Amino acid sequence: DTEVTQTPKHLVMGMTNKKSLKCEQHMGHRAMYWYKQKAKKPPELMFVYSYEKLSINESVPSRFSPECPNSSLLNLHLHALQPEDSALYLCASSHPGGQFYGYTFGSGTRLTVV
């Protein structure tokens, strides 16, 4: 299995809703990442988990809450989002370091906040 699977593929939520994005990989990667991508822009790093511990939080607002329950799963909990948070949310995984084999990205969750 060489894929990163993200669910749901599309999500529309109101500003008062609570929702979660899910990401799963079975490649044995011990680093997992959340990125946010706006249209015609490069991906922007939000969070990095290494060995299930949060290693980087790129000053992301607290309405985004990551969780790494185990080495294969990564969640992003969403609460009280703003319309400007509408974007493609990408999950990625990689080997933890040393020899770097490259990220594997999921296909993303297209989030629309109304």
Next chain:
Amino acid sequence: QQQVKQSPQSLIVQKGGISIINCAYENTAFDYFPWYQQFPGKGPALLIAIRPDVSEKKEGRFTISFNKSAKQFSLHIMDSQPGDSATYFCAASRANTGFQKLVFGTGTRLLVSP
């Protein structure tokens, strides 16, 4: 110093032509330079990557040229095909313990005309 500058922003190439995308970086600690290809509605996919101890790497129609002294690297797509029409991102990273932090270029939208 963390930036990766990418040009051109957009590129139109005729079928069978050569597409060339350029990137430049400042941080000499970067030790890994991947290129990602992204189709609309999909996550970026690793296309090809190079390390600074190599000046050129070729995989099929895709070639990376790397100039360490100039701190520049480029992607050449030979015999460009309409199916190559996508957004291309260069990136750079340096090894960290437990994860890799990619710095992306701004992206190039390639259109290959039939």
